[in-house]
Amino acid sequence: MNQAKMKVAKAKTQKVLNILITYCILVVVAFVFFFPCMWLVLASFSKSGSIYSFDGFFPAEYGFDAFRTLFTDTVMYDYPKWFLNTLFIASMSCIIGTVLTILTAYCMSRFRFKSRKAMMKTTLVLGMFPSFMGTIAVYLMMTQFNLINQHWGLILIYSAQAPMGYMVQKGFFDTIPYSIDEAARIDGASNFTVFVKFILPLSKPILVYTALTAFTWPWSDFILPKMLLIDKNLYTVAVGLMSLGETEFARFAAGSIFIAIPIIVLYFCLVKYMINGMAAGAVKE
Amino acid sequence: MANLSLKHIYKVYPNGAKAVNDFNMQIADKEFIVFVGPSGCGKSTTLRMIAGLEEITAGELMIGDTVVNGMEPKDRDIAMVFQNYALYPHMTIFENIAFGLRMRKIPDVKRDKEGNPVLDKDGREIPVMRRYNKQELTAKVNEAAEILGITEYLKRKPKEMSGGQRQRVALGRAIVRHPKVMLLDEPLSNLDAKLRTQMRSEIVKLHKKLQTTFIYVTHDQVEAMTMGTRIVVMKDGFVKQIDTPKNLYRYPANKFVAGFIGTPQMNFFQGTLKKEGDEVVIAFKWSDAKITVPYSMLMKTTPQYLDGTKTVYIGFRAEDVSLDEEQVKASKAKIKVRISHSEELGTETLVYGDINMNGDGFEETNTRVIIKSAGFKEYQPDAVYEAALNLEAIHLFDLDTEESIMPRIPEYNYLDCTVREGNLTFLGNTVSLPDAVACGDGKGELLIPVSAVGFGGAVKANVIGCEEINGRFLVSLDVNGGRLYALSDEVREKGETTIGLDFKKLIVKVGGTEVSPMPLVNALSGTFVAEKRKIDGAKETHYYFSINGTKVEVPAEVYRKMFAATSGRKVYNSVYRYEWDPYGLAVAESGIEAEAVETLDYGEEKFLKCKAGEETLYVKCERPMSGKVYLAPDAGKVSVVESERQIRIV
Numbered sequence: 001m002n003q004a005k006m007k008v009a010k011a012k013t014q015k016v017l018n019i020l021i022t023y024c025i026l027v028v029v030a031f032v033f034f035f036p037c038m039w040l041v042l043a044s045f046s047k048s049g050s051i052y053s054f055d056g057f058f059p060a061e062y063g064f065d066a067f068r069t070l071f072t073d074t075v076m077y078d079y080p081k082w083f084l085n086t087l088f089i090a091s092m093s094c095i096i097g098t099v100l101t102i103l104t105a106y107c108m109s110r111f112r113f114k115s116r117k118a119m120m121k122t123t124l125v126l127g128m129f130p131s132f133m134g135t136i137a138v139y140l141m142m143t144q145f146n147l148i149n150q151h152w153g154l155i156l157i158y159s160a161q162a163p164m165g166y167m168v169q170k171g172f173f174d175t176i177p178y179s180i181d182e183a184a185r186i187d188g189a190s191n192f193t194v195f196v197k198f199i200l201p202l203s204k205p206i207l208v209y210t211a212l213t214a215f216t217w218p219w220s221d222f223i224l225p226k227m228l229l230i231d232k233n234l235y236t237v238a239v240g241l242m243s244l245g246e247t248e249f250a251r252f253a254a255g256s257i258f259i260a261i262p263i264i265v266l267y268f269c270l271v272k273y274m275i276n277g278m279a280a281g282a283v284k285e
Numbered sequence: 286m287a288n289l290s291l292k293h294i295y296k297v298y299p300n301g302a303k304a305v306n307d308f309n310m311q312i313a314d315k316e317f318i319v320f321v322g323p324s325g326c327g328k329s330t331t332l333r334m335i336a337g338l339e340e341i342t343a344g345e346l347m348i349g350d351t352v353v354n355g356m357e358p359k360d361r362d363i364a365m366v367f368q369n370y371a372l373y374p375h376m377t378i379f380e381n382i383a384f385g386l387r388m389r390k391i392p393d394v395k396r397d398k399e400g401n402p403v404l405d406k407d408g409r410e411i412p413v414m415r416r417y418n419k420q421e422l423t424a425k426v427n428e429a430a431e432i433l434g435i436t437e438y439l440k441r442k443p444k445e446m447s448g449g450q451r452q453r454v455a456l457g458r459a460i461v462r463h464p465k466v467m468l469l470d471e472p473l474s475n476l477d478a479k480l481r482t483q484m485r486s487e488i489v490k491l492h493k494k495l496q497t498t499f500i501y502v503t504h505d506q507v508e509a510m511t512m513g514t515r516i517v518v519m520k521d522g523f524v525k526q527i528d529t530p531k532n533l534y535r536y537p538a539n540k541f542v543a544g545f546i547g548t549p550q551m552n553f554f555q556g557t558l559k560k561e562g563d564e565v566v567i568a569f570k571w572s573d574a575k576i577t578v579p580y581s582m583l584m585k586t587t588p589q590y591l592d593g594t595k596t597v598y599i600g601f602r603a604e605d606v607s608l609d610e611e612q613v614k615a616s617k618a619k620i621k622v623r624i625s626h627s628e629e630l631g632t633e634t635l636v637y638g639d640i641n642m643n644g645d646g647f648e649e650t651n652t653r654v655i656i657k658s659a660g661f662k663e664y665q666p667d668a669v670y671e672a673a674l675n676l677e678a679i680h681l682f683d684l685d686t687e688e689s690i691m692p693r694i695p696e697y698n699y700l701d702c703t704v705r706e707g708n709l710t711f712l713g714n715t716v717s718l719p720d721a722v723a724c725g726d727g728k729g730e731l732l733i734p735v736s737a738v739g740f741g742g743a744v745k746a747n748v749i750g751c752e753e754i755n756g757r758f759l760v761s762l763d764v765n766g767g768r769l770y771a772l773s774d775e776v777r778e779k780g781e782t783t784i785g786l787d788f789k790k791l792i793v794k795v796g797g798t799e800v801s802p803m804p805l806v807n808a809l810s811g812t813f814v815a816e817k818r819k820i821d822g823a824k825e826t827h828y829y830f831s832i833n834g835t836k837v838e839v840p841a842e843v844y845r846k847m848f849a850a851t852s853g854r855k856v857y858n859s860v861y862r863y864e865w866d867p868y869g870l871a872v873a874e875s876g877i878e879a880e881a882v883e884t885l886d887y888g889e890e891k892f893l894k895c896k897a898g899e900e901t902l903y904v905k906c907e908r909p910m911s912g913k914v915y916l917a918p919d920a921g922k923v924s925v926v927e928s929e930r931q932i933r934i935v
Contacts (some may be wrong), residue, residue, distance in 0.1 A: 179371035182338050187458070188359040188388030201375045 021146045043251035051249040059250075066250035070258070077248070080254055081233060082240035083153065087262070089236060090219040097214035098160030102207065105169030106195055110181065127164055132223050139227055149230045158218045165213075172206040173199065208270045216263055287349040287362075287465035287498060289313045289335070293933045295850075296330050296343035296522075304330040306522040307933060308344070317492050317499045319513030321506055322545075327522040328502045329470055335500065336365050336468050343850035343927075343934045348465060353848070359388070361466075364459035368471040370451045372443040372458075379439040382426045382457045389462070390414040429461040432494065446657060449480045457486075460495060467492075469501045473508065485512060506546050510534070518542050528755070535678075540687035543600050543680055550634060551680070555651045557588070558681070559593030567599060571652050572640040574620040578676050586681060587690045588699040588732075597690060600680035603657040607673045608636060608664065616673030622654055624664045634658045642669070693754050695735060697792075698769050702731035704795045713765035714744045719788050721885035721892075722800050729795030733786060734802075735759070738771035742785020748777045788887050803885065803892060807865045807902045809833070809877070810928070813847060813856055830863055830920070834896055835877045837918055840851045843935050847925065850934045861934075862926040865918055867892055870904045873917035884909035 039058075043051075044066055046059030053060060067110045070079045108120060138157060139148075147153030176199060200207070222238040229235055235243070241255045294308040305327040312318055320328035333339040335346065337358035346353055353361050364385070373381050378434045394410035395403040417425070430436045443451055443589045452472060459467055469488070473481045488510055492499050503509055509516050510530045518525045518533065518541070537543035543551045555570040565578045565586075583591075590597055607620075613619060622638040625646025634657075639645065641652035656672060664670065681691045702711040705726050709718050718724075746769065750761035753776075760777045762769040762784065771784065793800040811832035818825050828844040829836035839847075847856055872893065879895035879902060885920040886909075893906040895914060904916055925935040 177369060177371060179367045179369055180373065182336075182358075183365070183367060183371040183458070184373070184384070185338070186336060186358045186363065186365050187385035187462075188382075193388070198373060198375075 004101060013023045040253050044250060044257045046250040046253070050247045050251045052152035066254040067258070070251055070254050075239065077244060077251070078233065079237070079240065081258070082235050082237045084141060085234060086236040086238075086259075089124060089151050089154050089158070089225075090215050092151075093162070093218040094211055094215040096155065096159035098207070098211045101160060101166050101169055101210050101214065102200075102203070104163040105166040105173055108166060109170045109173035110178075110191075119282075123164055124167070127167075130159060135223060135227060139165060142228060148228055149234060150228075151234065153228055154218065157224060158214075158221075162214050169203075169210060173236050176202055205275045208273045212267065214271065215266065216223060219259075219263065288312055289466065289498065289500075290345070291331075291335075292345040292347075294331070294332060294334065295342045295932045296327070296339065296404075297342045297930050297932060301930070303522050303930070305334070306524075308524055308525060310517065310524075312498060312500070313582060314498055315496050317489075317512060317514045319509040319516045320500065320502045320519060321504065321509035321516055322519035322525075325521075326439055326519040328504075328517075328519050331519075331607070332365075332468050332470055332500060335466070335885065336363055337361050338365075338707075341597060343846070344933045345846075348462070362462075362464050362546065363466045363468055364462055364464035365468040365470065366452075366455045366459050366472045368474055369886060370455045370475075371452055372441075372451060374440075375444050377439065378435065378441055378443070378446075378454050378457075380459050381443070382423050382429055382439075383464045385458060386422055386425060388484045390416060420683050424537055424791050425461055426457075427628040429457045430549070432460065433457050445641070446574065448476055449484065452476065452484060456491065460491070461493075463789055464497065466498045466500060467495070469499065471502055474503070474505070480680070481508075488512065494590060496645060501859055507548070510546065510557040516544060536693050537680060538689050538692065539598075540598055543682070547602060549603050549655045549657075551602050552606065552654045553651060553682075554599045554601075554640065554654075555596050555684070555880075556599050557593050557596055558583075558591050560591040565591060566593075569591075569599070569620070569640060569652075570596065570776050571644075572620075572642075574640050576618040576620065576676075578618065578679070580680075581679075583691065584678055585691050585693070585695040585770075587692075587696055590683075590690050591679070598680075598682040598684060598687070600682065601654075601674055602678060603655045605675035605678040606654060606656045607675070608656055608658050608662075608670055609673075613671050613673045617670050618674040618676050620658070620674060621669055622672045623669050624666055626666060627658075627664060629661060632660050634660055634662050636664055638670075638672075653813070693752075694757070694759055694772065695770055698733040698735065700733065700767065700769075701728070702729045702793070703728050704793070709793070710723070712767040712769070716743060716786065718793075719886055719888040721803075721887050722788050722791060722793060724793055724798050724800050725796040728794030729793065732792035732794075733769070734790045735770045737790035738762075738769060738785040739785045739787060740771070740773065740777070740782060742783050744784050744786075746782055746784045748779050748782055751777050751779075761827065789890075789892075803887075803903055805866050805902075807867065807870060807900075807904075809863050809897065809900055809902075812859055813839075813844075813859070813861060815857065830861070830918075830923075832863060832877055832918075837876075837920055840920055843920065843923065843925070846935050850932060860928045862928055863918070864924045864926065867903045867905050869919045869922035870916045872906050872910065872914050876915040876917035879914055879916055881910045881912060881914045 001081050042058055042062075045062045045064070045273065047055070047061035047063040047065055048059075049066070074080065108116065139231050142153050145153070147156065180198055181194050184198055220238060221236075222242070225236045225239045226242070229239060232240075232243070237255060237259050244252050244255075288503060289310075289312040291308050291310045291312075292716055296305040297301070297303050308331055320331060322328050326528070326929065330339060334341050337353070337356060341354050348361055348363070373384065377386065391414065393413055393415045395413050397403050405411050426439070427436065430439055433456055435453050437452060438446060438450060438454075442452065446454070451473075455472070455778070460854050472488070473484050476484060485508060488501075501512060510533075513530060514531055515527060516533055517527045520541050526533060526542045528536070533542060533546050538548065540553065544553070557568050557570075559566045559568070560580060563578055563580050565583050566575060567578060568575050575641040607613065607616075608622075620640055621638055621641050621642075623644070624636060624638045626637050628635040628637070636656040636658050637646045638654050639650075639657065641650075644650060644652045646653055654672070658664075679691075680689065683690050693857060700711050702709060704710075704718070704724055707718050708715050709731070711731050744764065747763040748760055749763045751773075751927065752759045752761075758773045758776055760771045762771055762774050762782075764784075769784075770892050790802045791800070792802060809832050814829050814831045814836070816827050816829065818827060828839045830839060851859060877897055879897035881893050881895050884906070885892040885894060885903075891906050891909070893900045893904045893910055893914070895904060895916065897916070923935060924933065926933050
C-alpha cells in the first residue's frame with residue numbers, strides 16, 4: 001500500500017519536472033528568436049540616429065523621430081516612394097505568379113501529355129539550385145531585353161520563376177477527386193469551366209498560400225533589385241534601406257519594422273480562407 | 286432512349302495491358318444491362334469507354350445511329366452515376382442537379398420582350414439556341430427531386446447529407462437531363478447492406494419510370510441477377526457470356542459463369558463420360574461414384590467427349606443435389622456423400638460433404654459437395670448418406686478451356702453413315718456427294734454442323750421442336766426416327782419440311798480417310814504503306830495493304846480505323862493479318878500471286894485451292910484452273926487484325 005503511494009508520488013514529481021524542463025527550453029528558444037526583433041523595434045524608437053550613441057546595448061533615449069523622418073525627410077532618401085515601388089512590384093508579381101503557378105499545377109495534375117514526367121523531373125532538379133546562381137545570366141538577358149532599371153523587368157523574373165514551385169499546388173489538386181472533373185465533363189463542362197467552376201472554388205486554401213508566397217518573395221528580395229535597379233527613385237525598400245548612411249541606423253530600423261506591416265495585414269485578411277475540409281461531402285471517403 | 290451497338294471494342298493501354306478484348310454487343314432501347322465480373326475484369330473500363338471518359342483503342346461504338354468514338358462525353362447525351370457519387374461539394378443540391386442543365390442549350394425561336402416570336406422578312410420564325418430560364422430550371426430540378434424524394438434537401442450542401450441521400454442526388458443529377466443512356470458505375474457499393482437492397486429496388490423502379498437504356502456495372506452477382514434484363518459476365522477483359530439472368534443460371538456457357546452466378550457456388554466434380562448404347566456412364570474421379578444417364582438427356586454434348594477417356598468438369602448446383610429420403614428413393618442417379626458439417630440459414634440448411642470418403646468437406650476440392658436442404662434438418666457429421674442428383678440440371682465443361690461441352694446450340698450432329706460409289710447414306714436418306722467430298726466406300730461417321738443444315742432441299746424431315754436462343758432458332762428435326770439439329774433465323778412450325786446439306790462444312794470419316802470442311806477464312810500477313818503522289822500539282826496520299834509484295838488500295842473508312850487504333854508512325858511499322866472469306870477474293874488479271882493446286886467442286890459452287898507462299902487460300906471460281914493465278918482481294922470485305930497486340934481493327 002505504502003509502496004503504491006510512493007510510486008504515485010514519484011510519478012507526479014517526474015511529471016512536474018518534465019513540464020519544467022520543457023518550458024525552460026521553450027523560453028530560451030523564444031528569447032533567442034525574439035530578442036533581435038525586440039532590439040530592432042527598440043532601436044527604431046531611438047531618438048538619436050547613430051548606433052554609437054546607444055547606452056550600452058539599448059538606445060539611450062526613446063522617441064518617434066525616426067518614423068517621422070522616414071516619411072517627411074524625402075530629399076535624400078525617399079522611403080514612401082520606395083515603399084510604393086515595392087508594393088507595385090510585389091502585387092503585380094503576386095497576381096501574375098499566382099495565376100501561372102495555379103495553371104501549371106492544374107495542367108500537371110489533370111492532363112497526361114508527352115514529356116510530362118520529363119518536365120516534372122526537370123523542374124524538380126532545377127529547383128534544387130539556388131535562384132541567385134543564374135543572376136549573371138539574368139542580368140545579361142535583361143540588358144538584351146532592355147529591361148534594366150525597370151520595374152517590369154523584375155516583375156517578369158518573379159512571375160516567371162513562380163511556377164517552378166508548382167509541386168505543392170499540384171499535390172493539393174491531386175487530392176481533389178478526379179471523378180468530380182469527369183462528372184462535370186459529362187454534365188457539359190469544358191476543361192476551362194471545370195477549372196474555374198470546380199477546381200478553383202475547392203482550392204481556396206492553396207490559392208491563399210500561393211498568393212502569400214508569391215507576394216512575400218519579391219517584397220523582401222534584395223539581390224535582384226540591387227542588381228537591376230540603378231535609379232534611386234526606382235529602388236525597392238530593401239535596396240533603399242541598404243543605401244542609408246551610417247548615421248541613419250534608427251531610420252533603418254524604423255523602415256524595416258514598417259515594411260513588415262503589409263504582410264501581417266495580408267496574412268490576417270487571408271487566413272480565414274486557409275481552412276481545411278473544403279472538399280468535404282464530395283465523394284465517399 | 287436509344288440503342289447501343291458495340292463492335293469489336295478493344296482497350297489497350299500504352300504499356301500493352303489489355304483491359305477489354307473484342308467486346309461485341311447490341312443493346313436495345315430501354316434495356317437494363319448489367320456488366321458483372323470480379324475486379325479488374327474490364328467492366329468499368331467498358332462503361333467509361335461508352336461514357337467517353339476513356340479512349341477506345343479499336344472498334345466501333347454507336348449510340349442511336351451515330352458513331353461516337355471520337356465524341357466528347359457532353360455531346361454523347363449520356364449521364365453517369367459514379368461509385369463515389371462525385372457531387373460538387375461547394376454547390377447546393379439544387380445547383381448540383383441544375384448544373385447539367387445550365388451547361389446545355391436548347392433550340393428555340395427568337396422572341397421579343399413579351400415572349401412572342403420575332404419573324405424575319407419572309408414571315409418565318411428565326412431559330413436560335415438559348416439557355417434554360419429560371420422557371421424551366423426550377424421546374425425540372427423539382428421534378429427530378431420529387432422522383433427521388435429529396436425535395437426538402439435542395440438547399441443543403443452535400444456534406445450535410447447521408448450516403449444514401451448523396452447517392453440520390455447523384456441519380457437526380459443524371460436523370461434531370463433525360464439522357465439517351467444512363468450509366469451507373471457500382472453506385473451502391475458504398476452503401477450499407479440494408480440501404481443497398483432498398484436503393485436496388487428504387488433504381489429498378491426508376492428504370493421502369495424513365496424508360497431509358499440503363500447500363501449498370503457491379504461486382505455483386507446478386508445485384509446483377511435481380512436488376513438486369515440482360516447480364517454481361519466478364520473476366521480478364523473477355524466477355525464470358527451475355528444472356529438473361531434466367532439463362533445465365535440455367536445454361537452457363539463456361540465454368541466461370543457457372544461458378545460466378547448463384548450462391549452457394551456450383552459443385553464441380555471431375556469425371557469421364559462413356560457412351561454405352563443408349564446410355565452414358567458418368568464416372569467421378571477420386572471417388573467410386575458412378576451414375577448412368579440416358580443419352581437423350583445428353584444429346585447436345587459434343588461427341589468427342591463421350592469415349593470415356595477425356596476428363597471433364599461435371600457441375601451440379603446445390604439445389605440439384607438432394608438428401609431428401611423420398612427423392613433419393615425415387616432417383617436413379619445416386620451418389621454416396623460423407624457429411625462433414627452444415628450451415629443453418631433459417632429457411633434452408635447448407636450441408637457440406639465429400640464424395641470422396643477420405644475428403645474433409647471443408648476445402649474447395651473437386652470432390653467437395655454443398656447440398657441445399659430443408660431448414661433445421663440435422664445430419665450426422667462423418668456419416669455417409671445417399672444423395673440424389675437432378676440429371677436435368679447437369680452441366681458439363683471441358684477441363685482445359687472450361688467451355689461448356691453441352692452448349693445450348695450444339696456444334697455438330699453426330700451420325701453414322703455409309704458411302705457407296707459417291708453416294709452418302711445417313712438416317713435412311715441417300716444423297717450424292719459432290720466431287721470435292723471424295724472418300725472411299727465404307728461405313729463411318731458423319732459430323733454435320735448445325736449451321737450446315739439448310740431448309741429447302743431433297744431430304745424429308747419433320748420439325749418436332751423449335752427453341753429461341755439469342756435471337757436465333759434451334760430446330761429439332763426428326764429424320765426417319767433419327768434426331769437432327771438445325772439453325773434457323775425464323776420460327777419453324779411443327780410439321781413436315783425438307784432440308785439440304787451444305788457439303789462445304791461436312792466432316793466425313795469413312796474407311797480411315799477423313800474429309801475436312803473447307804476453311805472459311807483466308808489469312809495473309811502483310812504491312813500497311815502510304816504513297817504520296819502528285820497529280821496536277823496537288824498532292825494525294827494513297828494507302829495500301831502490302832501483301833507478298835503486292836499492293837492493295839485501302840478504302841478511306843478502313844485506313845481511318847487503322848490510324849485511330851495506332852498512335853503515330855507505328856501504323857506503318859506493324860504487321861497485320863488480313864482476312865477474307867472465300868468470296869472476298871477473286872481470280873483476276875493482277876493481284877496476289879498464287880499457285881492453283883486443286884479445284885474443289887461442290888456442285889453448285891466451285892472453289893480454287895491455291896498456295897501463296899506458305900499460306901493456303903480458298904477462292905470462289907467459275908471454272909477449274911491450274912498453274913499461276915492472280916487473286917484480287919475486295920478491300921471492302923477485309924478484316925484486319927494487328928498481330929502484335931492481337932487487336933481486330935476492322
